[in-house]
Amino acid sequence: MPEILQYGFMQRALLAGVLIGIIAPVMGVFLVLRRLSLIADTLAHVSLAGVAVGLLMGAYPLAGALAAALLGAVGIERLRSGGLWGETALAIFLSGGLAVAVVVIGLADGFTVGLFPYLFGAITAVQPRDLWVTFLLGLGVLGAVTVFYKELFAITFDAEGARVQGLPVGGLNLLFTSLVAVTVVAAMRVVGILLTSALIVIPAVTALRLARSFRSALVVAVACSLLTVLGGLAASFYLDVPASGAIVLSGILLLVFVSLLAPRW
């Protein structure tokens, strides 16, 4: 067995990384094509408020993050369907989530160290409980995307056409944004809140340059993402640099590489 696989923390890190590496880019392909990439970043910041509240109350931080992210998802969809411009609604939630987190941290004054792993990720510090949470959340997202694949494709390709077909577009939007919220929380332990959207968006953008169909875009995005996560983890282990940063940078490296080789658009 190579040295990298001999440590329990590294095995858990790989498992968590692979799980996130599968669901994050799938959501990313839908998000990028709907021009809603900022949603992931927004929900990540909103979930930080949940982490802060969770830490303050001594509750499980990921539970707080999940609750906050889901509430944020509902709020964003309400504002969007209320006619507010998509970007505006996102900007409000992004800064609002961060503001709540900062205030709560200020109130508690002392757990900034506890918050740090959620901001920048601590994949090598993933506990068995976190792994289970990530696994269950990831399975939920994958299942929902599989069941509603054709509906999600329809609202992504042409939302108005989907509405004319009689699809419940409002409900599907809410489902979709909630799935992004769950994905963000699941990815939190791997790359951290500040870099989560990178893991969601970058492999998707890379895949869009290579795709020959929508289905292939999803498959290629997952492949790029896994390559990115494993490459990043290996770099982190052997070069002794933070895993989250190494993962995101290897994703960007892959994107640049693909862009140079396949400058399709």
Added chain:
Amino acid sequence: MKTSPNSSRVWTAASAPVVELEHVCFSYDGERVLDEVSLVIGRGDFLGIIGPNGAGKTTLLRILLGLLRPACGHVRLFGTEVGQFRQWERVGYVPQKGVAFESRFPASVFEVVSSGRVRRSGLGRPLAAADYEAAQRALETVGMAPFRDRLIGRLSSGQQQRVLIARALVSDPELLVLDEPTVGVDAEAQEQFYSLLHHLNRERGATLVLVSHDIGVISQEVTRLACLNRTLVFHGSPEEAARSGALAEMYRLQSWVVAHRH
């Protein structure tokens, strides 16, 4: 040569008109864009809706499709109030090309056309063999079967337009609604496009509603013409429109350049 309008306008309970608009009005921010529009579209009609920019054509279409709620009046599809109407697979919609989807969208032609079956196959259920067969048939109808594995963004405007028509046809709709379908489509593709519509209307008995600014072509192809300028200026056969001066009035409103075809 065109045959005379083919709908014998006798409606029994089972064969209610496809579309009924009764005193429909609509305003954007207090400005009336549609006023007292009443219009009946019968089975087998090929209705062209024309009018100058800002006449409310697209608004009327969106009201008809249930995307906008009229400020007053009634809209019925197949005899049912549009708010209660649930059989949307009976309605096919071909949006303006370029508005509908992102041109670099990574979807194959076949994926796009199959997505027209989403509703018919049931929420949360995967598409079945019958859905894919229907998609294949629709592609053959519009002559795009050889392109089924191509990326939609790699096709010409005219080809993309035919793919969007196939997507609308895939649920076997009785009513096909088309919004400015020939914008940005070259002359040869337009010819093919109108002969396809002709086929759908005359051979398959589909009811067609086509919004266009291109009066010259449209008045040669349709069986009924509606001239819209906030209110319904004229509704009748194209021949009557020419006689009544309604067409001339429309031309005056927006100095259209029209080459009369024969």
